Amino acid sequence: xxxxxxxxxxxxxxxxxxxxxxxxxxxxxxxxxxxxQYFDVLDKDLLHRKESFEQAERRFFSxxxxxxxxxxxxxxxxxxxLVGGDLLNQIISAAYAARDLDIPFLGLYGACSSMAQxxxxxxxxxxxxxxxxxxxATSSHFGAAERQFRYPLELGTPKPPTGQNTVTGAGATxxxxxPSELCIKYVQVGNxxxxxxxxxxxxxxxxxxxxxxxxxxxxxxxxxxPDHFDAIxxxxxxxxxxxxxxxxxxxxxxxxxxxxxxxxxMIFEGVPKKDSGGSGCACSATVLNGYFLxxxxxxxxxxxxxxxxxxxxxxTTIQQGESIPGIAHAVVIERSDI
Amino acid sequence: xxxxxxxxxxxxxxxxxxxxxxxxxxxxxxxxxxxxQYFDVLDKDLLHRKESFEQAERRFFSxxxxxxxxxxxxxxxxxxxLVGGDLLNQIISAAYAARDLDIPFLGLYGACSSMAQxxxxxxxxxxxxxxxxxxxATSSHFGAAERQFRYPLELGTPKPPTGQNTVTGAGATxxxxxPSELCIKYVQVGNxxxxxxxxxxxxxxxxxxxxxxxxxxxxxxxxxxPDHFDAIxxxxxxxxxxxxxxxxxxxxxxxxxxxxxxxxxMIFEGVPKKDSGGSGCACSATVLNGYFLxxxxxxxxxxxxxxxxxxxxxxTTIQQGESIPGIAHAVVIERSDI
Numbered sequence: 174x175x176x177x178x179x180x181x182x183x184x185x186x187x188x189x190x191x192x193x194x195x196x197x198x199x200x201x202x203x204x205x206x207x208x209x210q211y212f213d214v215l216d217k218d219l220l221h222r223k224e225s226f227e228q229a230e231r232r233f234f235s236x237x238x239x240x241x242x243x244x245x246x247x248x249x250x251x252x253x254x255l256v257g258g259d260l261l262n263q264i265i266s267a268a269y270a271a272r273d274l275d276i277p278f279l280g281l282y283g284a285c286s287s288m289a290q291x292x293x294x295x296x297x298x299x300x301x302x303x304x305x306x307x308x309x310a311t312s313s314h315f316g317a318a319e320r321q322f323r324y325p326l327e328l329g330t331p332k333p334p335t336g337q338n339t340v341t342g343a344g345a346t347x348x349x350x351x352p353s354e355l356c357i358k359y360v361q362v363g364n365x366x367x368x369x370x371x372x373x374x375x376x377x378x379x380x381x382x383x384x385x386x387x388x389x390x391x392x393x394x395x396x397x398x399p400d401h402f403d404a405i406x407x408x409x410x411x412x413x414x415x416x417x418x419x420x421x422x423x424x425x426x427x428x429x430x431x432x433x434x435x436x437x438x439m440i441f442e443g444v445p446k447k448d449s450g451g452s453g454c455a456c457s458a459t460v461l462n463g464y465f466l467x468x469x470x471x472x473x474x475x476x477x478x479x480x481x482x483x484x485x486x487x488x489t490t491i492q493q494g495e496s497i498p499g500i501a502h503a504v505v506i507e508r509s510d511i
Numbered sequence: 512x513x514x515x516x517x518x519x520x521x522x523x524x525x526x527x528x529x530x531x532x533x534x535x536x537x538x539x540x541x542x543x544x545x546x547x548q549y550f551d552v553l554d555k556d557l558l559h560r561k562e563s564f565e566q567a568e569r570r571f572f573s574x575x576x577x578x579x580x581x582x583x584x585x586x587x588x589x590x591x592x593l594v595g596g597d598l599l600n601q602i603i604s605a606a607y608a609a610r611d612l613d614i615p616f617l618g619l620y621g622a623c624s625s626m627a628q629x630x631x632x633x634x635x636x637x638x639x640x641x642x643x644x645x646x647x648a649t650s651s652h653f654g655a656a657e658r659q660f661r662y663p664l665e666l667g668t669p670k671p672p673t674g675q676n677t678v679t680g681a682g683a684t685x686x687x688x689x690p691s692e693l694c695i696k697y698v699q700v701g702n703x704x705x706x707x708x709x710x711x712x713x714x715x716x717x718x719x720x721x722x723x724x725x726x727x728x729x730x731x732x733x734x735x736x737p738d739h740f741d742a743i744x745x746x747x748x749x750x751x752x753x754x755x756x757x758x759x760x761x762x763x764x765x766x767x768x769x770x771x772x773x774x775x776x777m778i779f780e781g782v783p784k785k786d787s788g789g790s791g792c793a794c795s796a797t798v799l800n801g802y803f804l805x806x807x808x809x810x811x812x813x814x815x816x817x818x819x820x821x822x823x824x825x826x827t828t829i830q831q832g833e834s835i836p837g838i839a840h841a842v843v844i845e846r847s848d849i
Binding site for chain 1: 514525562563566609613614615616632641703828831836838
């Protein structure tokens with residue numbers, strides 16, 4: 174049994190890892206929803222001066238990272254690592270941004286769970302004494318993701334009711350040994366779960382079982398009830414996936430309905446044609462760094478369980494008839510005692 | 512400055528992290544080269560009973576992982592994490608294997624540097640007290656990689672002289688707190704370097720600058736000469752990239768020619784039509800876990816610097832005229848004092 178493990182698989186940091194800077198940059202549609210005032214930057218140029226969606230996404234990634242560094246009062250040279258990824262093949266947004274920022278780079282792929290995965294790994298690296306400051310960042314872009322995973326926007330393919338909308342934007346967090354108002358105390362790395370869903374337009378259902386498993390394990394390991402947290406925040410289950418999560422938890426005897434919030438539901442609530450909610454690496458990254466951490470800084474929330482989920486399929490596996498496996502990583506964020 | 516940093520960016524583990532199990536599985540062509548006898552398993556079924564290259568690659572990934580677990584005398588349930596990735600879009604080989612193995616999963620993407628990246632992250636997680644045993648694994652497959660990055664094999668497109676051949680196979684290493692004959696003492700996370708190469712058939716040239724930077728920084732940080740190591744092992748620079756690496760190091764006043772070995776050159780040396788060498792995540796993973804670690808276990812080598820390089824481009828960036836950025840991560844492996 175590892176020295177830092179609590180219960181079955183939750184890991185307790187030896188010392189709190191502090192959140193020193195936050196950044197969130199979103200596109201035009203994301204700035205129409207009910208939490209629009211929380212985002213740092215609205216970037217309407219979704220085509221990066223008409224060059225490409227991919228280049229635009231890279232700019233979002235860089236800008237959110239620079240915003241978090243600025244918020245922390247630090248520069249790229251102060252960062253020991255950049256840890257992050259995105260949805261595009263070969264995580265090109267993160268890799269090319271890492272080239273331009275010139276920070277030692279650990280690229281990862283956890284699909285839409287990437288923000289929680291980045292924060293979990295980075296917290297452990299800082300706690301282990303391998304870094305003083307790490308910037309975690311993830312991005313996604315509706316145009317780039319749709320043409321890669323489903324259909325190019327130019328085809329005008331309608332989405333089924335369960336089809337979520339990839340969030341255009343990026344979020345970044347600077348983690349540090351330096352005390353600040355918010356900190357991470359626990360993390361959990363998820364297992365890959367597969368309930369046999371094979372519809373790429375119903376990813377909430379593919380990810381809900383992994384979210385339920387991770388949330389229930391954290392509650393059990395910490396021996397707490399759901400209301401121990403002011404919010405249990407999932408990344409992008411969307412409207413249908415969130416219902417499924419509540420059902421799965423209820424079947425296990427745990428009612429999380431009172432504290433559950435889904436970033437995908439929140440970001441597009443009431444926005445026309447986005448009924449089923451948002452998705453993508455940027456969904457949880459922007460809503461966490463935009464809304465939740467700012468609400469915590471304002472003293473409105475004291476403790477949240479952040480659980481970003483990822484659907485670990487690819488277009489090739491869908492074409493080859495495979496089902497969609499899901500994963501969920503967890504990070505417990507609290508107001509510091511300082 | 513972080514507590515574990517030596518010099519500019521090399522990180523010293525507080526205690527050695529031990530190599531407890533190794534596994535290497537290769538395809539038919541890889542078993543024709545001069546180091547064929549070192550690989551654990553030869554798997555001739557490159558189409559996984561004619562289903563697909565991608566499914567075959569997944570089987571290689573799982574088999575190498577199981578081989579390393581078997582070699583360690585451990586089971587999947589003894590692993591705290593599976594850390595790894597592959598070249599395919601959405602790292603499907605690693606993700607689906609992680610589902611089947613049911614080990615908490617940290618997926619990463621460092622292109623062909625993924626084995627060194629996995630080992631570096633895992634060493635730090637173990638040293639930080641977050642895991643007792645981690646299995647690191649990466650894979651690649653010639654047929655799957657060619658059709659994704661360049662042209663489907665069915666087209667019969669000839670390769671230019673600089674075009675390397677993706678290794679079909681997988682390698683895995685079990686890292687542990689439990690003392691054994693080999694251990695990791697230092698790691699280094701690389702920066703992303705771009706020298707403006709934009710030919711997807713000349714990746715050795717795109718990666719050589721990153722390899723040179725990482726190797727020179729390790730030597731400088733540890734204040735040692737190249738012959739401090741019995742071998743400085745690069746992943747898949749191939750014939751042309753290796754020449755470039757030696758030139759770049761020589762220009763910086765450091766001659767590594769006497770100790771440099773490249774896994775890509777070694778695996779296909781003398782094999783017809785593979786003149787420029789091997790590449791892919793499996794190239795460094797199989798030659799490290801097959802040849803080098805076995806030579807170390809046999810007492811023929813005492814200390815190696817393992818530097819796997821990755822080309823962080825994607826087919827989309829090539830089509831959009833972008834250059835190919837490279838990265839190189841380092842791991843120092845020694846015979847233990849036990």
